[in-house]
Amino acid sequence: MVDLATITAGFGDAFTPFNLMFVLFGVLLGQFVGAVPGIGPIMAMAIAIPFTFGLDPLPAIAFLVGVNKGGLVGGAVPAILMNTPGTPDAAATALDGHPLAKRGKPLKATKMALFSSVTGDLFSDIVLITVSAPLAIMALKMGPIEVVALMIFAFSILAGLIGNSLIKGMIAAALGLLVASVGQDPEHYTPRLIFGYWDLFDGLPLPSVAIGMLAISEILRRMSLAHGNVKSGIITDGSNRPEDRRVSWAEYWACRYTMLRGATIGTILGALPGIGSTAAAFMSYAMTKAGSKDPSSFGKGNLQGIAASESANSAVVGANLIPLLTLGIPGSVGAALIISAFMIHGMQPGPLLFEQQGRLVYGLFGAMLMANFVNLWVGQLGLRFWTKVVSAPESIIFSAALLLCIVGVSMATSGLFGVAIMLIFAIVGYLMSTFGYSLVIFIIAFFLGPRFEKSIAQSLALTNGDLTQMFKSPVAVALLVLSVVSFVYFMRKNAEAEAIDSKT
Amino acid sequence: MNLKSKIFALGASALMAFSAPVLAEDWAPDGPLTIQIGFGAGGSTDTMGRVLGKVMKDNTGWNVVVENKPGGGGVAMFTGLSQMPPNRNIVGMGVSIPVLVQLVNRGDQLPFDIDSFDYLGTVAKAELALVASKDAPFDTLEEMVAHAKEQGTLAVATMAPPQVLVMKQTEAKTGASFNLVTADGGAEVMKLILGGQVLAGFGSGEQYPYLESGDMKVIAGANQSRLSYAPDVKTFTESGVPAYVDPVFFLAMTGGTDPEAIKAISAAIDEAIKAPEFAEIVRNAVKGDPINMGVEGTKQMMVDGLANAKVLFGK
Amino acid sequence: MSADRISGIFFLLLGLAMYFVVNPAYIETVEGGSLNPKTVPNIISVIIALCGGLLVVKPTHHEVGDLRNIARTGFYSLLLIAGLYAMSRFGFEYVAPVLAFAIMWFIGERRPFWLAFGAVGMPALIWFLVTQALGRALP
Incomplete structure (x- = not known):
């Protein structure tokens, strides 16, 4: 255990104007780059790391923490203002954020996202600082069998998002899983469905698929609608009433349970390596919708929907550091980037980190707390800037966004090959949404697919092919029971919705 | 390393670059020199490649750009490199084993062989170890095999095809049976061992903090020679299983590149690999010292590696 | 159907x-x-x-909407594919202004200021950000 003197020394190291400045730089860069369509938070981190080479460890890490957290807030901006999420977790934010922005309340929507993102982030940071060690040990006990059960549970909750046609939802999910099976198979490492393109051996590049499906397909659709009739990207000042431009305390407080639930889901999933923020955001959204007294108001600009998604996906990022710091296991691409930055600065995450470099770790925690508050402050100013930017004519916004997506994806993947894949998925995404298939279901299945198949392969290997051994794990059994309950519950809800739908 | 020592190191290497008789002064890239890393951002190859690029930039003043080209453990990147016209000032950085494995298994599907490249040098060797939790009821490979026979089977986590083959070879030689669980990289292997889902697994550096903390122990080395950090532990070969894996981080360019360029770039790489700040990164990443086998030595390493991979895969 | x-x-x-x-x-x-x-x-x-x-x-009552919009999207997709192909041959610097101008023109933008900003200003800004500020290569 780390003694109190180390803790206070660590926090003391962090809270200096010099470090605050680096946090501020980081947050500014992160929010800006994260909000640019096609670049996003992960890219922001990758770009930022080389700039830290010449710095001392603490300012360097403070800077990266700032970029990481700023990128999260920035990532919600294009999702809400333009309905073009750059990352799949922000897609859940767009579900209610964009409708609200379209109703002339873009500032209210983005501010709600900012507040709930910072709230979820702060929650998971506090969990990380106080109880990371026991949580990490619990996460270790989640072996492949439990992970399979957890994924089944996640899929069952997503049934709540399927909408009014179960068959079409199943097709969207199956298609996502099929696309996810491109690349080496999880057990024998053979190239699968790569058609001779070795660039696909590690699977279809995530940024290409996510940005193509979610952002470009939406831009394509909107371009065809704008044809010959150039408007502003969004009507910023449709209403000048101050209550439409801010989030009141009462509105924030009304979302407290939603945010608490979102942050808890995010923290738990974040502590388990490899599940990721997308599942957390959508699980939180689906649960909030299911628990609401007025589920039909979701998808039309409900603040609860924004709060659910943002609190969960931001909590994941803080919680991803739990396995990273205590065990040295990165839970996501972003966390893998942080680990490499740590290594460059001589920090070796793992069981001895707190003992050997406790002061630096608590310095990092201090920087994280600072970054949360800086995020809130910079966000308030930045959101005004972004709502101004998207009030430019649609023609310029679409052409600029397309160029940025091309450049961003080509930087994040292997050049133009990744851009070509992005275009293919943009067209696929457009056709799917035109024919009424849920892109959201597709993308979640695509993101969860590889881990799901890998965990099944691992479970089969561990149990000699006898999956009934699953019933020997109490955690797995509990999760499976929950899956059945939630699946039946959501199917009933869907059936009710369908019945209403067919009457009208 | 803190800021001051870093600045000193940079300053010192810059000074050395000025004062030493400058090598290959006559050649410099016209435009940026790109290092393409055959893996995604955030791994050990990426970390070493980025610092290598940074040190080369500081030493030579060239504009060194580092990019990630992930896919197939470097196969995608080397495919691209082999299809380019020479003299494009693009250097590929990868690991020998994944490339050699695909060359042995699917050589007919690949547009290159080991002669398609001009080799520049190596950076380091990855040491591969079979490790187990400290509570495991065995300390050596022989004891582990005995335990597996007693239990009927034993779960072992692997993260790449050669390790699977090493374990299959162990099964064939000893008659023991193992449940091979494939994991996504060394970090997941460690998670499976710590969580108690498997008893042993392979690590290429990820296990080091746990060895230091006493949570894990080394059962066997999987390289040709013994592990530098555990010289008392026998290798698979010494334990009667004739199989080893020697992954080497290396750099290469499209074949047919101007010999002057090769000379200048390989000299710059060699200089960077000797820099203390680079050595520290290598030790953080692979727990070994930097090793540069040079232009000829790297080619020889690939030729020998291919022969060994053929034996391992029984081709 | x-x-x-x-x-x-x-x-x-x-x-x-x-x-x-x-x-x-x-x-x-x-x-x-x-x-x-x-x-x-x-x-x-x-x-x-x-x-x-x-x-x-057992189909639902889903309708695809205006076919003209789908045709327009098809046209824009072709435009992007052509742009991408051109980029692979001539590079981002030369293709981006043309592509941006074409997109804006077909959407219906005719104001010279915005056309100039989109076709010259944005590509220049991206060029500066990527190659100068970040030191990366453009596609």
Whole structure:
């Protein structure tokens, strides 16, 4: 255990104007780059790391923490203002954020996202600082069998998002899983469905698929609608009433349970390596919708929907550091980037980190707390800037966004090959949404697919092919029971919705 | 390393670059020199490649750009490199084993062989170890095999095809049976061992903090020679299983590149690999010292590696 | 024919094609192990085919909307594909201004200021950000 003197020394190291400045730089860069369509938070981190080479460890890490957290807030901006999420977790934010922005309340929507993102982030940071060690040990006990059960549970909750046609939802999910099976198979490492393109051996590049499906397909659709009739990207000042431009305390407080639930889901999933923020955001959204007294108001600009998604996906990022710091296991691409930055600065995450470099770790925690508050402050100013930017004519916004997506994806993947894949998925995404298939279901299945198949392969290997051994794990059994309950519950809800739908 | 020592190191290497008789002064890239890393951002190859690029930039003043080209453990990147016209000032950085494995298994599907490249040098060797939790009821490979026979089977986590083959070879030689669980990289292997889902697994550096903390122990080395950090532990070969894996981080360019360029770039790489700040990164990443086998030595390493991979895969 | 019937037939055929043609040809055959590389893709292909078939039998009331919009999207997609192809031959610096101008023109933008800003200003800004500020290469 780390003694109190180390803790206070660590926090003391962090809270200096010099470090605050680096946090501020980081947050500014992160929010800006994260909000640019096609670049996003992960890219922001990758770009930022080389700039830290010449710095001392603490300012360097403070800077990266700032970029990481700023990128999260920035990532919600294009999702809400333009309905073009750059990352799949922000897609859940767009579900209610964009409708609200379209109703002339873009500032209210983005501010709600900012507040709930910072709230979820702060929650998971506090969990990380106080109880990371026991949580990490619990996460270790989640072996492949439990992970399979957890994924089944996640899929069952997503049934709540399927909408009014179960068959079409199943097709969207199956298609996502099929696309996810491109690349080496999880057990024998053979190239699968790569058609001779070795660039696909590690699977279809995530940024290409996510940005193509979610952002470009939406831009394509909107371009065809704008044809010959150039408007502003969004009507910023449709209403000048101050209550439409801010989030009141009462509105924030009304979302407290939603945010608490979102942050808890995010923290738990974040502590388990490899599940990721997308599942957390959508699980939180689906649960909030299911628990609401007025589920039909979701998808039309409900603040609860924004709060659910943002609190969960931001909590994941803080919680991803739990396995990273205590065990040295990165839970996501972003966390893998942080680990490499740590290594460059001589920090070796793992069981001895707190003992050997406790002061630096608590310095990092201090920087994280600072970054949360800086995020809130910079966000308030930045959101005004972004709502101004998207009030430019649609023609310029679409052409600029397309160029940025091309450049961003080509930087994040292997050049133009990744851009070509992005275009293919943009067209696929457009056709799917035109024919009424849920892109959201597709993308979640695509993101969860590889881990799901890998965990099944691992479970089969561990149990000699006898999956009934699953019933020997109490955690797995509990999760499976929950899956059945939630699946039946959501199917009933869907059936009710369908019945209403067919009457009208 | 803190800021001051870093600045000193940079300053010192810059000074050395000025004062030493400058090598290959006559050649410099016209435009940026790109290092393409055959893996995604955030791994050990990426970390070493980025610092290598940074040190080369500081030493030579060239504009060194580092990019990630992930896919197939470097196969995608080397495919691209082999299809380019020479003299494009693009250097590929990868690991020998994944490339050699695909060359042995699917050589007919690949547009290159080991002669398609001009080799520049190596950076380091990855040491591969079979490790187990400290509570495991065995300390050596022989004891582990005995335990597996007693239990009927034993779960072992692997993260790449050669390790699977090493374990299959162990099964064939000893008659023991193992449940091979494939994991996504060394970090997941460690998670499976710590969580108690498997008893042993392979690590290429990820296990080091746990060895230091006493949570894990080394059962066997999987390289040709013994592990530098555990010289008392026998290798698979010494334990009667004739199989080893020697992954080497290396750099290469499209074949047919101007010999002057090769000379200048390989000299710059060699200089960077000797820099203390680079050595520290290598030790953080692979727990070994930097090793540069040079232009000829790297080619020889690939030729020998291919022969060994053929034996391992029984081709 | 309803939109769901069309997409249902498509997915029925896709699933069957994957199961009988593509999966056997592009997935290697492996001996032993716990999970064959073919297993999961084959199961998914069957599900897609089954659901596609079911949709043909029991379509919803979904409508695709104005066909002219779909045609326009097709046109913009072709424009992007052409732009991408040109980029692979001539580079971002030369193609981006033309592509941006074309997109803006077809959307209906005629104001010289915005056209100039989109076709010259934005590409220049991106060029500066990527090559100068970040030190990366443009596609």
